[in-house]
Structure formats: structure tokens, C-alpha cells
Amino acid sequence: MDRMRFNGLDLNLLVALDALLTERNLTAAARNINLSQPAMSAAVGRLRTYFKDDLFIMRGRELVPTPLAESLAAPTREALLHIQLTISSREAFDPAKSDRRFRIVVSDFMTIVFFRRIIERAAREAPGVSFDLLPFDDQPDEPLRRGEIDFLIFPEVFMPPGHPKTKLFDETMVCVGCRSNRQLRGKLTFETYMSMGHVMAQFGKTRKPSIDEWLLLEHGIKRRVEVSVQSFAMIPHCLLETERIATMHRRLALHFAKTMPLQIVKLPAHLPAFTEAIQWPALHNSDPASAWLRGMVLAEAKRMRVSHGS
Template identity: 35%
Template sequence: MKDLRSIDLNLLVDLDALLSTRSVTEAARRLNLSQSAMSGSLSRLRRVFADPLMVRNGRVLTLTPRAEALIPPVREILHQIDGVFAERADFDPRTTTRSFSISASDYATAVVLAPLLRGLAEEAPNVTVNVLPRSPDVPAVLRLDSADLVIEPQEMMVDTPLPGHALFSDRWVCMLDAGMHEPAVLEPFDRDRYLQLPHLVYSIGQERQLNFADRHLASLGVHRRIELTVESFLMAPLLIRGTSLVGLVLERAAFILPLEGLRLVEPPIPVPNITDAMYWNPRHTEDSGHRWLRHRLAATAARLTPMGGAS
């Protein structure tokens, strides 16, 4: 183990900038240093890690495997150091200019974040809320402080060690364009007719990670003809209208979408309800501003109307 007294820990700041920008010039600009000073830091870092860290590939610099592996722990260390020295002043929503980031689906954004933001307009006029898309790697998003809160279904976060708080529940219904189907198809809408139709499914990321409902059907061995995948719950009505597609959508979102000509029916194969919850990095649990945001989000969710029923 190296003697930390022999290492300038300020190099971690330089290393983070280099890893983030992958450019000596941009890292120097970010930290308001000269390019020669940043080049000197890179040389020292190469000696410390016994690795070139950044190598030239044509006209650009690329990170070595060792450098890529250093990105998460270096970011984590700097966040922890920042937390040690951060001021613990009382949080006042009326005067703070703090910025918060929340990772959520467009569904959760429409259902709970929209009313939250309307409520904050007067209570916290100078707070900025950045809504980020969902990520398939929730622990990494929170560990690196890429988001203050993540809203995800509890059913997708089984056995997570992250602190969390349940917000609201919802149920799945099938959405179809009634004008594209004979009445006998929908009344009753049975399993055989359901499986004969082309399906729209929701997924996230390049890996096309399926949502809880579609994972559940897959676990039952249900085989469907998936004709379209989309990364937006709120696009479902636009994509289903005028087609024979059927899609599983969440009821709360469905009733705030334009449903003219569309029909919501009970799934012929039962799908368990979901409960959306917020999760956060445990090091922020006692932060007064973070605690305020969690309280406001929980209070907003508690005021949501009960679920209705598909016709």
C-alpha cells in the first residue's frame, strides 16, 4: 500500500478532469490551469499508477483499461471528500438556488413530477429540477451522484441495499384502437385474440431492458409477436392509433393521454400491479435539502387520486 503522505491528493481532481474530458486541453480549461501544468499532472499520474492512462489514437486520446476502471472510484472519492467539507447550513427552500436531478421515466414524470414541480413554483422559486431519463444501472447513477433521486418500480429493485420510499401504485391495462378491430375481438378480449395481435412493448437503453409487465409475461413463457419497441410510455397512443397494435400501458398515465378512438381493456393474462418508489444514495439521507425534496415528492404522491378502472 502506498504511503498517502507521498502522494499529492490534488492529483485526484486533475485525474477526474482528464478521465471525464479525455483531453489535456479540455481538462486544463475546466480547472483553469495551463496546458503545460495539466500535462505535468498527467505525467505524475502515469508514474503513480504505472500506466499510461491516456494513449493517442490518431488525433484523439483514448483511455487505457486501467483508466476506464478508475472513473467510478475517483468520482466516488471526490464526492465523499466534498461531502466532508461541505457547509451544513440549514436549507431554506424560499431562498436556495440549489439544483436537483431526478431520473425517471416519462410516465413517472407525467404522473408525479409534473404536480411536484407545479407545487414548487411558489414554495421554492429558485430551485432547479433536472429530469433525467431512466438508466438500466440505477446503483451507478446514484453512486456517482448523476442523480439525487431515482424513481423506479420496486419490483425492478428487488433486494437493493439503497434506501427507498414507496410513492404510488398502478396497474396495467391493454390499449388498442377500437376502430381497427371487430367488436368480437374486444368483447370478450381473451388470451387467444390477445396473442394473435402484434404488440408494442416498452423498453429502455440500448440493451432494450423490458419493463416489469413484459418481464412477467416472458417469465410465464408467453410468446407474443412484438412488432414495435419504444422507450416512451407516453408515445403509446400515437403509435397504436390507426394500427392493430396492442400495448400494455399503466392506467394512471393512460388517463392523462389523448384517448380519443382508443380503448382500454383488462389484460386477458393478469399482470401484477407495480409500485413506483424513490431511491437515493445513503450518504444524502441526512442532507437537509435532499430530505426536503424527498418529503415534497412523497407528499405529492400521497395526494394522487386512486386508480380507476378499464372499460
């Protein structure tokens, strides 16, 4: 785009374009940026005139972007984020007065054993701060690149490149079954482990395997999965009163064993420990609010490593 044409563009229209590309619906996009529907329709008309392209085609109630509109999506979002973060980085961040809402992709395992500590501490130190804890996306690098999420808390081995990250703590896997499961009494052999039915968690639209499945497959071990569930927390409930077993995070297994009739045994196949880490968009590196929450997360992770020796 040449300089003259850029100077002729009302930059407020980029906000409207970004909302339309995100929502793919005129009414929802207008609501997103607090515009009336007639005002949003007018913005669409001005955008079409400026770019000399339809930008969106109606298909039912959905706005389908043209190839030009698709090509504008990433640079538009990045330009708006740069402006927003440049402004916010110049402002002092006061946690006690902030109403910032953080969007964090995190598993139920990490929520239960770790992130609840952050929620508890934030309730005391920053009562106006809130959190959206989101499920895993099949392509976590996309929301990171677009700055649509503040943090990704994930096994480090799965983290996309190109964005800053840091270690939280190491975790190991154990075998878990119902307390009445007779095959878990005594030492569990590899042959018995492989002969039993397993419960496993899978995630996203493509049902991606969890870290335990990935580690096992890396060692050439393929289990007979009889039950597949949507979250780690559902696994123990599917073991009760059955002969099935699961390979689970040690911390999560210990958490559920406090209130459920579970038994935890050592895995017959050695799986290495893996690292849970936190990652954030490169665009957010100098954002004071992001830096504040990172500091809290890292302090709690250090406290956990000291108390658990990992």
C-alpha cells in the same frame, strides 16, 4: 498507498483525475473543472509522476485509462463525494435560495403522471432549483454507486440493492387500442389478445423490456411485438388507425385517452400491480438538499395514493 505518499499528494489533483476519468478528453475535463488546458496538462504530468504510471494513453482524441487509472476511478469519486457531502451536510439548506441542480433517472411515464407535480411545486417553493431528467442506463447501480445521479425513480422490482429506497405508489396495467379497433369491442379474450400485433417500449442501449413485458414473461406470456418504440409516450401514437394493441400503465392510458381516440379495456391475463419507488445513493442519505427533495416527492406520492386509492 502508504501514508507518506498520500500526504505527498495534492488532493486537488484528485479532482483533475476524476474529471479525466469521467470525460476521457483533456479539453472537456479542463472545462468541467474550470481549468485552462495547460493547467490540466500540468496536472496530468504531476499525477503520472506521483503514481509512477502513464494513467492515460491517447487513442485519437480519447484518453484511454491504464489499468491503474481504472482501479482509481471508484475510490477517487467516492472520496471526493464524501468530502463534498460532509461539507454540504454541515450547511443549512434553504430551498428558496438554492441553485441546486438535481440529476434524476426517470421514465416519461413517471414524468407525465407524477414528477411534473414535483417540477410545478419546486417552481413555486424553490425557483432556483433545476432538474436534469435522464434516460435509463443499462446498469443503474453504477451511477448510483458513483453518486452521479441524485435519484432513480423506477419499478421497485428492478432497483439495485445496497442503496436506500422507499415506495411511491402502486400501478396496474391495462390494454389499449385505437377507438376504431373492432377487436376490442366487447370482452377481450386471451386468444384474441395473443393473436393481435402489439406495440411495446424498450430502453437503453441493450433495448431492455419495459415492466409490462417483464410481468408478461414472468407469467409465461410472449406477445407478437410488431412495433418497438423508445418511450411509453410514443405507444398511443403507434396505435391510432391500426388494429394493434398495447399493454400500458393505467394512469398513462387515462392521461392520453383524454385527448386521443383510444379505448381502454381490461387485460384478459391477470397481471399483479407493481410498485413505483424512489432510490438514492447511500452517500446522499445525509445530504440536506436530497432530504428536502425526498420529502417533497413522498408528500406528493401520498397525495396521489389518497386521490387514486393506490
